[in-house]
Amino acid sequence: MTEPLVWQEYLELVRMIRQRIELEKDSAGAYVFDEDPSRYRKRMAQQVTSVAPVAPVNPVASPKPVVVPQRTPALSDVTQTNSEPQPSVSKLSPQVVSSNPAFPSIQELTQQAANCQKCKLSQTRTQVVFGVGSAQAELVIVGEAPGFYEDRDGIPFVGKAGQLLTKMLAAIQIQRQDVYICNVIKCRPPENRDPAPEEIIACRTWLQAQLKALEQPKLICAMGKFACAFLTNIQQSMWKYRGATYEYEGVPVICTYHPAYLLRNLEEKKKAWEDIKRVRRFLDESRK
């Protein structure tokens, strides 16, 4: 009776090792397998102690006003036009958010957004792709916009980029279902073009409300320049976001490349792998 179980465990182990090797190869770098494990652990520990949980915003940056103001919407903003100035709400910690029964839940927001007509993308989308995952997730991934497969299936990050994201998460021992995943805008731009500023502005209240409705996020990982700009309130070159830890409404933010960009620029996978390892270290540190 035990033999099949042992065999299954063995196959699972082989699968995980293969997955890891594949990612290492993809990342065009040898980080783990050319290094003694104890030395690797020591090096990682040194890096953890040298990285403050929340560092100041990248000093190299020359911040310009971002397209998306960092203001938290009133509930009415979520369902009404976005053209009016929004009342400022004080920063809420995740704990405060979860104790606010007046604020809509993720499920309620998903239902409300399903018929959103606030920008012209509503005319070309198949469906609104609001988000997927647990409202109790520690890690939140924010990407850019739905693509073809996401628009078809109604789930973010399901195409090739999504598969790469799943591999990246698995390599740091995080299962996709344990993460909350969403995008800056919720409807697919035609031909997968970049989101237009007016579309980001129109859609911002959804993302703001969505992040507020999550109960206890410990870290947000922003993927791609639009997510990074939204969550840091800084517009700059993508590479400048990397390395620092920012903050959005009291939740730390780590920035990295979008998986779709990595599929087109294989040489950048090495940097993204460094970023994703920072995510792992940050989550580990937050549990101590």
Ligand code: SF4
């Ligand atoms: S992109 Fe956002 S604002 Fe525009 S229609 Fe879709 S959900 Fe509404």
